Amino acid sequence: xxxxxxxxxxxxxxxxxxxxxxxxxxxxxxxxxxxxxxxxxxxxxxxxxxxxxxxxxxxxxxxxxxxxxxxxxxxxxxxxxxxxxxxxxxxxxxxxxxxxxxxxxxxxxxxx
Amino acid sequence: xxxxxxxxxxxxxxxxxxxxxxxxxxxxxxxxxxxxxxxxxxxxxxxxxxxxxxxxxxxxxxxxxxxxxxxxxxxxxxxxxxxxxxxxxxxxxxxxxxxxxxxxxxxxxxxxx
Numbered sequence: 559x560x561x562x563x564x565x566x567x568x569x570x571x572x573x574x575x576x577x578x579x580x581x582x583x584x585x586x587x588x589x590x591x592x593x594x595x596x597x598x599x600x601x602x603x604x605x606x607x608x609x610x611x612x613x614x615x616x617x618x619x620x621x622x623x624x625x626x627x628x629x630x631x632x633x634x635x636x637x638x639x640x641x642x643x644x645x646x647x648x649x650x651x652x653x654x655x656x657x658x659x660x661x662x663x664x665x666x667x668x669x670x
Numbered sequence: 671x672x673x674x675x676x677x678x679x680x681x682x683x684x685x686x687x688x689x690x691x692x693x694x695x696x697x698x699x700x701x702x703x704x705x706x707x708x709x710x711x712x713x714x715x716x717x718x719x720x721x722x723x724x725x726x727x728x729x730x731x732x733x734x735x736x737x738x739x740x741x742x743x744x745x746x747x748x749x750x751x752x753x754x755x756x757x758x759x760x761x762x763x764x765x766x767x768x769x770x771x772x773x774x775x776x777x778x779x780x781x782x783x
Contacts, residue, residue, distance in 0.1 A: 560714070591771065600775035601761060614769040648715065656703045656765045661715035 561585065564649050564662035572670055576637040579665045583630055583651030589613070590632040591652070591659060592624055596645040607632055639669045672697050674764050676774035683752055684782050691747045691777045693762030699723075702766035704738065704745045709776070710758040718760075721745065749779075757781045 561584035571577055583590050592604040603616035607626035618624075621639075626632045636643060646666050650659035673696040683689045695704065706718040719729060721738055729736045733750045749756050759778045765771040 593773075601773040603770050603772060606769060616770055646713070650715075656769075656771075658705065658717040658720050659707075659715075659771060660717070661707075663714055 560660040560662065562649060562651050562660050562662035564647075564665050566665060567663065568666045568668075570668045570670065571639060573639055573641060575639050575669075576635065577639065577667065579634040579636070579647055579649075579667075581632045581634070581649030581651075581662060583632070583649075584653070584660055587651035587653045587660070588630065589652045589654075590626055590630070591650040592618075592632070592634050593648040593650065594645045595648060595664070601648070604634070636667070641669050643667065644669045672764055672766060672770065672772045674762050674772055674774035676760075676762055676777050678777045679775070680778045680780070682780040682782060685754055686751050688748060688750050689752055689779065691749075691760050691762075691779065693745045693747065693774060695743050695745065695762070695764045697764060697766045699766040702764060705763040705765070705771070706736065706745075706747050707761045707763065707773075708758045709761065715761070718747075752781045754781045754783055 563582040565580045588609045591606045594602045604618040605624050606614040610626050621637050624634045646664045648661050648664045650661045652659050675694045702723045704721045708716045726738050735748045737746045759776045761773045761776045763771050763773045
């Protein structure tokens with residue numbers, strides 16, 4: 559158990575809908591990272607937050623947004639969902655910059 | 671720009687054979703970190719090793735060893751006397767000044783009994 563909690567584990571929704579994925583980092587970790595894993599694209603970095611502030615941004619679509627709250631949990635919001643958004647979404651946390659990432663078990667999103 | 675290339679998409683070896691997974695990276699920075707992660711069939715991502723750019727010493731941990739060569743921008747991973755439990759997807763990753771941790775596309779390793 560990595561100590562990182564992601565909910566829900568599975569999510570099935572329809573095109574055009576909006577969903578929210580939630581992540582609770584390990585106790586004491588200030589950094590939260592979001593990744594998207596699809597079969598053809600591998601693990602794609604989406605966004606990183608550090609202590610509530612956006613730190614780095616990857617190839618995150620404009621339909622996607624995220625935030626980190628004062629209690630350090632993070633949410634990833636995906637809107638106007640398309641079939642191609644179906645993927646496994648991972649959250650990870652780390653205690654220091656450039657430290658090892660501890661990954662949650664992921665949220666499997668299926669857009670039908 | 672950052673880039674991590676794992677040219678081997680899939681490898682199959684027979685149990686007890688040694689296997690090396692290749693990783694080549696690109697970065698403009700002199701200070702960076704390299705990682706290897708394992709993703710077993712259960713799906714979770716497990717940290718294996720972190721190496722900074724100033725430490726070129728090879729590392730051994732049990733049956734696992736890593737060979738870091740800055741001259742060729744490579745950070746290869748070798749499993750000695752492979753076991754069926756080593757079957758997984760292995761990812762190499764890079765973190766430099768941009769603070770993004772970029773992953774390669776992974777190498778799927780099959781260890782055949």
